[in-house]
Amino acid sequence: MESRTRARTAVAAMSLAGLAAASFAGWGGAASASAESLHAGEHSRHVLLISIDGMHQSDLDWYISQHPGSTLAELTHHGSEYVNAVTSNPSDSDPGGTALMTGGNPKTTGVFYDVEYSHTVDEAGSACTPGKAATGGDVIYDSPDDALPAVPDFLNAANGAFPSFDENGSLYPAGVDKNPAAIMNLKFDPKSSLNPATFPVDPATCKPITPWDYLGDNTIFQVIHKAGLRTAWSDKHEVYASFNGPGSNGQSIDDLFSPEIDSQAVMPNGVPYPQDDDWAHIDAATKQYDGYKVQAVVNELDGLDHSGKTKVGVPAILGMNFQTVSVAQKIKSTPTTLIKNADGSYTTSAPQAGGYQRVNGKLVPGPVLSSALDYVDTQLDRVVSTIHKEGLTGKTTIVLTAKHGQSPQDPAKLVTVKDGPIIDAINAAWAQTHPSNTKLIVAGTDDDLWQSYLSDNSQTADDFVKAHLWSHTAQGINAAGATVTVEHSGLSQVWAGKDAASFFGVAVDNGHYPDVFGEVQEGVVYSGPTKLAEHGGMNTGDRHVLMVVDGPGVPAQVTSTPVETTQVAPTILATLGLDPSSLTAVQKEGTRVLPGIAGSRHDR
Template sequence: MATAVALAAGVTAATAAPAHHAPKHGKQSKHVLLISVDGMHQSDLEWYVAHHPASTLAKLTHRGAEYTQAATSNPSDSDPGGTALMTGGNPKTTGIYYDVEYSHTTDQPGAPCIPGKPATGGDVIYDSPDDALAKVPDFLNPSNGTYPSFDENGSVYPGDVDKNPAAIMRLRNNASSFNASTFPVDPATCRPIMPWDYVGDNSMFQVIHRAGLRTAWSDKHAVYLSFNGPGSNGKSIDDFFGPEIDSQAVEPNGVPYPQDDDWAHIDAATKQYDNYKVQAILNEIDGKGHSGTTRTGTPAIFGMNFQTVSVAQKSRSTSANLIKNADGSYTPSVPQAGGYQRVGGQLVPGPVLSSALDYVDAQLGRMESQLRKDGLARSTTVIVTAKHGQSPQDPNKLVTVKDGPIVDAVNAAWAKTHPNNTKLIVAGTNDDLWQSYLSDRSQAAADFVKSYLWNHTAQGLTVNKQPVTLQHSGLTQIWAGAASAKFFGVPTSNGHYPDVFGKVREGVVYAGPTKLAEHGGMNPGDQHVLMLVDGPGIRHGVNNTPVETTQVAPTVLSVLGLSPNELTAVRAEGTKVLPGL
């Protein structure tokens, strides 16, 4: 609790208050099923419905409310995007800017710490390297290195060798899933900060759990137990299921995929991976825990994220399906083109992405069928949206740039006049945005980085891997120091925001030439996502009012008959329930 007080002032008192019910209006739901189709744009929805008029997605648009101008958080990375869905807050109140970030208000993991001394600053990494078993030898070729364990804490597979991936349904995520020594350290106590205590706002799971209702969620990393919210001790999500997507992909018969990669880089494997989370949802609809072995009752709030579309959007070429052979073995299908392509002058999903959308639609159909079978269709609100989009959609706009040489050049230029500080940029993750954390937090240092980036000419590669020169390091706008704090709406004393923040030219991705797209930035492809709501009393219609994914959390509480004002982000940011409901 001391950590929650130190990092999220005001949240503890709010989360300790009794839950209040919202004024009843129209029909209320007993359950909310929330689905994040990571990467899916509003344009993807429109294309799919037009070409598949009998699909589940088409039926949802015909029955429910469709919001055509929905935007994600900014930055639009998975962690701030997912946290926005669960809390109703943007990074300025949640304090979550990326899944791999830095904070000037914490100490570095493993560094000497004296309680009460000023913070030295440190990495804030809530990702698969934090798994209790982050280094499991490659099953196919141990000399190739390691992967994190599929079950994070080694509770499912003896010796960590995954020979039956379906057994992952027995996974139970909790604090034992983590190696807490990798977490940022609270300088007040010198203790690691658990993922849920780093979040600056309480979550809808806390409000719903405190009201005596059951909660559940399935996601791609155990660290998304952060959605439990500060001061929860990780216990406001009653049933969390987070098989590690960065682990080695293994076919259903226990044989590693011949591509020797993780679940997030082979779309056939990603579908198999998502299937486990889909099964968890089906079990929960049926009134059981995610494993299907215990009867618990259907949660009031539950759901999952799909990764299949995101992987299909980013992959240049990948197998879309896994073919079962007569002898019981499996063969990944012949790799096809990922991303989007031009057909008749129109930009449309390519073969792998089209297959991924078919897959997601079919799984949504299975969930709807299970709701009807269990008599829950008339008491369940279904929300389909996305934590983030993906940019660029047009592959001809893609330019990949290696950011490492740029960072090194900035540091070298600074060191010429500051020989005692040879590393000005100490941290930052640049996907299709730029963010740097500085060892010198003066405005002069921030302005130095901004000036260097703006006057630097970067070298990149087009989608066809042809060299191209980019002005301004590939950026179109840069906020530095106080301007960055103002951009995010926080005081300069707030230590979580990046000291230098930049918007890229559409299509620029700071990576090697292996990807077609990325997320995290603020171009339309990053942020313009689908938003569908269907359930009891929801009026059908197309709503063109601009909305944000932060509005999901207060909407969930409202349709369950709970007060959105129980969320600290709602009170701090004025986040509204989705209009027209």
């Protein structure tokens, strides 16, 4: 392990909240415990896992340099910072989230993307004969799986529909949200919160495959729950009930709180945001949305359930994901602040520029992203202060990381390319010699990588798609709005068939991996010209994320050893005194505990 011990800096003044200095002083004392004491058996009773989706290591470096007295700075200085941490590959919300919870990559979890396809299943709702060979089908565990996936636009029904904020329709009649704060009463029910008719079908049984049973590996929630300890998690979609793990019946997370981020954004007084969009496309709304999940975590640290109503005890594992930074990185222009007027109504601040900008030749967060980082830091201070108030400082380990990064960071490199014309051209070219198959590419999600699933998944068909992608140009739009041409359909590398299987480390007949998989040229995003960046790809901006661990027995160090976000899962178990090898992905992949964190019996 290459590392250097970083001198701790005293808090010069009270920062953010009044309890900050006291809480950090307590944390410093806990962090000063020697590695030997942890090796001798010292463990945390609680682990707080927080994914700041989209946050790069470079964002952390910049923020600390600008805000040396911030919560992020103090957690980093008192704990172990891993400056060469990378996400799963691909780096989307899934498999990124599943990597954190299992310790596994797609080759063992079977989760290659949040919207994917598998040759081993039948399409949702299709006719099925038990035991008949699979016909292939979409595996889309996303907001369409909600029990209420289509609620008319509250401002103008002619504009279409959104999924319901409460997903299962248990809080708002017909999904009509007139009191978003009531979302704190949302409860997950594995039997009614989702719509099984949207799930892919198991051809052996002709039964829908639940999100948790699709996983190929067990999860930290299963191991911790089996040990008789309480578990909790908050996230952006209810389908992240998948983190319960296979065979769990959706019940290994004792307290799952996942209001739907794709629902229509509604201000605290029940009036929809005038931008008429979801929570993930208005940064002021995203902050409001993340605030509900922060409140859930605070309630849980107070020993209550996420609603704050029932005394249940502090979970052994709890946490959430922040969306605010990710949204700020992607949206070209958006308001940052929700303003309450004297009459109780609300307005938003004027839109500002999202993403990054150059200042004195250096690429730094722009106004929206800077505001988003401030917001996250303030909320982290609130959480840390609660930990201190409840006397949990010497018993709790905090893990900060991200499911994914975002690319490109440099707006000058952005080229948005519509993938539809590329797919149509490939299908048309194939049909010229295969007139009975006019749709070779049947599924795929591209974002800032390329994935294609084929109706004919022979090596010949795979090579055909690869050759077309590589030999053709595509039209795109750069950050200045000018039309540009990109070579190789915007790709820098393509794997097809057996080479794609080899890339992921799976057998050719695995059935889950994309038949054709491609890495984009840095800056290429398959989208209309509305985004500044996207996640899911393989470039540095997609995968190089923050990783900070702070808690009792954790040394104050900066570690340059390359690590992966898959290492979070075994580290959490070891920190709680549980066996990391209880995770099947740890057994299969040899995933190691993060260096310097846990006792010698696990840190080998």
